[in-house]
Each structure stands twice: as structure tokens, then as C-alpha cells.
Amino acid sequence: MFKGGHGSLNESYVPQVANHGVLKYPHRMNFYDVPPTFDTTIEEFERCALDRLRILAEIESSAARNRTWEELKTVTRAQCEKYLPLNFNLVAKHNDLDLERRRDHLSHFVLRLAFCRSEDLRRRFVKAETTLFKVRYDDDMGKDRDAFLDSRDFNWTSVGQEEQRQYKTELEAAYPVSKSELDRPSEKYYKVKWTRVPDLVERRKVFLKEGWAYVPSREQSSIVFQEFETHLERALEMTARLLPRLDEDTRLLPILNNLSQGFLAGISSEWSNASGSTNTDEIKAEMVDGMAKKHFPLCMRTLHESLQRDNHLKHFGRLQYGLFLKVLGLSVEEAVAFWRKSFSRITDDKFNKEYKYNIRHSYGLEGKRANYPAKSCLQILTGGPSEYGCPYRTFSPENLQAALLSSYSQQGLRSVDLPEIMAAVKSSHFHVACTRVFEITHSADVRKGDGVGGESVTHPNQYAARSIELEKAAKEAMDVE
Incomplete structure (x- = not known):
């Protein structure tokens, strides 16, 4: 156990907040020496971890997109403020600070369990966590930082x-x-x-x-920073040796398995429209084709083109594309009209018997009447047949480059842009590649590094909704002029 540089922790300066309460977590910075011993619910266990993972996934995405240190700090601060705020001692009330730092403490250790399973996951987790620590260290106020440094023995x-x-x-x-x-x-x-x-x-x-x-x-x-990184590497290796003890806990393993996929496609932000409409304007069936050519990400554009070419999609394709259109704002009546027109090679009777029920079911009007959400990038990357997966992952490099130029050349994508996109694909940062396509094809409205509202693409509807929003804002600006 580390001791203070000028005495033990109990002997060193213990920060207090404005209302003179002594904090259980005296420092905003944390080396996470001691695992949490307090009781928590399964819901809090998962929610805190997801919030932290959203921050770490955006940090890794920023590194893959070659953001500058200042850009990375700006993005990370915004993500932290949104998902895992960690205020200074003189800013918030005593109870608020302890609650914030309790969530920070818990979330770190949950992700340790999720990311200690392989050398690659450990490496990526250490890199992202160290970057988060550096951002917080840079932002820490003078007295608070000095108190934190005095609370540990760095052996200098x-x-x-x-x-x-x-x-x-x-x-x-x-x-x-x-x-x-x-x-x-x-x-x-x-x-x-x-x-x-x-x-x-x-x-x-x-x-x-x-x-x-x-x-x-x-x-x-x-x-x-080096001490933090070395300390975390050793702790992860120790956690990996102890992890088999969790094998019998059926409550935690599914959560940890899901979290360990977090760097694959980023973690979707708390997107309020994941199961409802993302568009305030009603979409008509005849508008879908035009919108696909201007606003859809490559995965949905590929499904749309397959549907137009073959006048048919298999079950998983229909489900994935149908839920995407539903969340985009296509009503059930317009959805029936769209799919009926698209399935032009079959009779009305066959369509009504074999397909209409499933369309209504996806809108929660049949069966158990559930309001099904559209699939996120992570779900598309990790589930279902590969033919309906993420093109950035499933297409060969040659086919992917041809598909990108065919789909987005009219929106400004050029051959010189492909090496950067393919580099992200090669390093398995598929959502980063998709984000760069968005930035390039919307270059008049966003700059490099802005992504979709400052974040990476983590949901097909997030991509489409932001594209529609930018087009609408540009039209309103022209009308004002």
C-alpha cells in the first residue's frame, strides 16, 4: 500500500468542501488501489460501467482519428460532464462529491473485470484509462493536485x-x-x-x-502518469488470475461479456430516440429512396440498394432495415406502403399473409406489442448473419472502397480520402471509419473531429438523424439570407 509523500494519508492535508464536511473520497484523482466494498445493485453496476465505457470508447476513437491533445481534452471533458461528472472540492456539495466519486470508483473496477480477459483488451483499457487520468490531472486545481500528490509515495x-x-x-x-x-x-x-x-x-x-x-x-x-499506468497493468494481471471465481455468477458474466465488446463499435450514447422517431417531419414511402442517397450510413444504404435490386430482403435484413426506418420516422401505414412497393414481384395476397403481420409486429401493433428499438452499431457488428453486418467489417478492402466511391462520390468522397478510412478499418476501428465518411460527406457543415455532434457514429439512426438535421439547418440559413 502506498503512503503519503510527506506522511501517511491520514497525516496529510485532507480536502474539505464548502460546508466543512470531510469527504470519504478526499481526492478527485484516484489510483484505484482498493476495490469497492460497498453494496450496489446490478442496475447500478451496469449503468456506471456503461457510462465510463462511453468516455473510454470516445478517447480511443479520438486517438484513432488523430485528434490533437487539445481536441481530445475538449471531447473527453464533454463526455465526462455528460456521463461521469467529477467536480472539484470547492464546487459541489459534500454528498454530491462523494456520490460522484463513488460512481467513478465503482465504474473503474467493473471495467477492470470486463477488460482483464485478454492481453489486447488489457492494453487498450490501460491506454484509455491513462489518457482519462491525464485529462483529469491537467484539469485539477493547484491545491487539490498537490494534496493528491502528497497523499501518495511516488518514491522520488x-x-x-x-x-x-x-x-x-x-x-x-x-x-x-x-x-x-x-x-x-x-x-x-x-x-x-x-x-x-x-x-x-x-x-x-x-x-x-x-x-x-x-x-x-x-x-x-x-x-x-507512468506510475498510474504501471500500477494499472499489474492490477489487471492480478484481476485476470482471480476472474475464474466469477464463472458461477450468472448475473454478472453477461454484463461483463457485453462490456468487453465496448471498444469494437463504441458505446451508443444515451440516445433518447433509440426506439422512437428521430425526425419531426413525417416521412412518406416515396421519400425513402431519395433520403437513402443523401442521409443513410453505408450499412443501411447497402440494405436499401439490395432491396431495390432484388425486390426482396431476407428476414434479418427486413427486420434491421425496417426498425431503422421506423425510428427514422416512417409510420406503420407508410411502412406497409414502402414494403409493398418494394416487394413488387409478389401478389397482394402473398404480401398480406407473409409480410404485413411482421411489419405491424415491429411497430408494436401485433403479438406482445413491444416497442422494438433499432439496432445499434455494436449489435450489427456482433449479431445476425454477416450479409447484414457492418460493411466496414464484412466487405473485402476492394469491395469496400468500390462501395464507398459508388455511394458517396456525389457527396464529396474522393479516392484520396480512402487511405485514411481504410487505415481505421485495418485497425478494427469500424465506427471511426464510418465517422470519417460522415465528416467528409458533410464537410461544409462539420469539421474534422466533430463527428456527429462531437461524438463518433455508434448508431445508424444517429448518423441519419444528424445528416437530416444538418441539411435542415443549412436550408433554414439559406432562407434567412
């Missing part, structure tokens, strides 16, 4: 004045001081084994002497 040695004078020339050469820093007090230095700051060594931004790295206070964060 302060370099005394005599030793600083001994290596004064080398230190000044390694860490030049800008004009704006000349009047500041002389900088403190910390000495650690060089293996603990590999990022500084790689960038040649540290003075090395006899196996020791002399790290100035301005680069102190490198030690902290």
Missing part, C-alpha cells in the same frame, strides 16, 4: 541545492528556461530511476546520470 528523491549546483550546466542545457520564467523561483528537481520516465527519455527531454533521471517539477507529471 528531491535533489538538494548542492547536487543541483554540481550539475547546473547539464540541467540548464536539458531544461532551458524561457524569458517569461526568468523571474520565477528556481525550479525543484526530483531524482528517479530512468526506467520510470520512458517518455522523457524517448524525447530526450531529461538529464540522465548513472541510471538516474533528474526530472524538473514542470515534468513531474511524467512520473505520475
Whole structure:
């Protein structure tokens, strides 16, 4: 167990909030040393983990899309504020802070269980969690950050004045001081084994002497980040060894299995229209073809083109495309008209007997009358026949590039854009590839990195709804002009 750098945690400064209550979680930052021991419900167990996974999935997506550090921080802050807020000690009330940090604590350990299962999952989880830690560290306020650093023993040695004078020339050469820093007090230095700051060594931004790295206070964060990453790697390996004990718990395993798929397609945001209409304007059956060519993602566009070509879709294709159109805003009456016209090779009697019931069933008007939601990207990637899966995953590279140019060239997609898209596909970031297609084909309305409302595409209806929204906004702007 770690102890405080200037004494144990109990002896160090314990932050208090404005109403003078002592916090159970005194620091906003956390190394997650101790697993949660409090009681929780299955619903909270899953909900907290999903909220954190949405943040981590967007962090990984940002890295795959080569966002700058400032862009990544902006996106991550927005995601954290939306799904897992973590306020400063002087900002929120005592109870609010403890509740926020309790959810943060729980969500981290649930995802540990989900992502400790393979070396690849552990690597991706560590990378995303370390990035989240860095963003929070950068945002932390001065006193809170100092209190957190004092609460742990990072095993660094302060370099005394005599030793600083001994290596004064080398230190000044390694860490030049800008004009704006000349009047500041002389900088403190910390000495650690060089293996603990590999990022500084790689960038040649540290003075090395006899196996020791002399790290100035301005680069102190490198030690902290490396310590967090190493600590988490060891903890995940230990969790993996203990995981078989959960095999008999039928309540948790399905949740953990679902969470472990989270990096595959991102996690859908809490999309309020997942089972209802995403479009305030009523869609007519005859409008679908035109909308498909302007607003549909490649998966739904492929289904539409197959339907138009063959005048038929198999059961899973009809279900997937039908629910997409339903959520897009196609009423049940218009849906019956659309499918009847599309199935032009069969008689009315055959259509009414074999297909009309299923259409009404998907709208909750027959059978158990359930309001079925449209399938998300994760469901499309992991379930159902491959012929109705995500084209970015199931198509060969040659067929995918041909399909992209055929479908989106009129919307601005060019051959020079394909290498970036295919690179995302090759690294299995299928939702990132789809997001880049959206950004390129809507380049007049969004800039690179904005995605669909600042997030990656994680749902076909999210893609279509945002495209329709942008077109409507552009028309309104032209009318005003």
C-alpha cells in the first residue's frame, strides 16, 4: 500500500468542501488501489460501467482519428460532464462529491473485470484509462493536485541545492528556461530511476546520470502518469488470475461479456430516440429512396440498394432495415406502403399473409406489442448473419472502397480520402471509419473531429438523424439570407 509523500494519508492535508464536511473520497484523482466494498445493485453496476465505457470508447476513437491533445481534452471533458461528472472540492456539495466519486470508483473496477480477459483488451483499457487520468490531472486545481500528490509515495528523491549546483550546466542545457520564467523561483528537481520516465527519455527531454533521471517539477507529471499506468497493468494481471471465481455468477458474466465488446463499435450514447422517431417531419414511402442517397450510413444504404435490386430482403435484413426506418420516422401505414412497393414481384395476397403481420409486429401493433428499438452499431457488428453486418467489417478492402466511391462520390468522397478510412478499418476501428465518411460527406457543415455532434457514429439512426438535421439547418440559413 502506498503512503503519503510527506506522511501517511491520514497525516496529510485532507480536502474539505464548502460546508466543512470531510469527504470519504478526499481526492478527485484516484489510483484505484482498493476495490469497492460497498453494496450496489446490478442496475447500478451496469449503468456506471456503461457510462465510463462511453468516455473510454470516445478517447480511443479520438486517438484513432488523430485528434490533437487539445481536441481530445475538449471531447473527453464533454463526455465526462455528460456521463461521469467529477467536480472539484470547492464546487459541489459534500454528498454530491462523494456520490460522484463513488460512481467513478465503482465504474473503474467493473471495467477492470470486463477488460482483464485478454492481453489486447488489457492494453487498450490501460491506454484509455491513462489518457482519462491525464485529462483529469491537467484539469485539477493547484491545491487539490498537490494534496493528491502528497497523499501518495511516488518514491522520488528531491535533489538538494548542492547536487543541483554540481550539475547546473547539464540541467540548464536539458531544461532551458524561457524569458517569461526568468523571474520565477528556481525550479525543484526530483531524482528517479530512468526506467520510470520512458517518455522523457524517448524525447530526450531529461538529464540522465548513472541510471538516474533528474526530472524538473514542470515534468513531474511524467512520473505520475507512468506510475498510474504501471500500477494499472499489474492490477489487471492480478484481476485476470482471480476472474475464474466469477464463472458461477450468472448475473454478472453477461454484463461483463457485453462490456468487453465496448471498444469494437463504441458505446451508443444515451440516445433518447433509440426506439422512437428521430425526425419531426413525417416521412412518406416515396421519400425513402431519395433520403437513402443523401442521409443513410453505408450499412443501411447497402440494405436499401439490395432491396431495390432484388425486390426482396431476407428476414434479418427486413427486420434491421425496417426498425431503422421506423425510428427514422416512417409510420406503420407508410411502412406497409414502402414494403409493398418494394416487394413488387409478389401478389397482394402473398404480401398480406407473409409480410404485413411482421411489419405491424415491429411497430408494436401485433403479438406482445413491444416497442422494438433499432439496432445499434455494436449489435450489427456482433449479431445476425454477416450479409447484414457492418460493411466496414464484412466487405473485402476492394469491395469496400468500390462501395464507398459508388455511394458517396456525389457527396464529396474522393479516392484520396480512402487511405485514411481504410487505415481505421485495418485497425478494427469500424465506427471511426464510418465517422470519417460522415465528416467528409458533410464537410461544409462539420469539421474534422466533430463527428456527429462531437461524438463518433455508434448508431445508424444517429448518423441519419444528424445528416437530416444538418441539411435542415443549412436550408433554414439559406432562407434567412
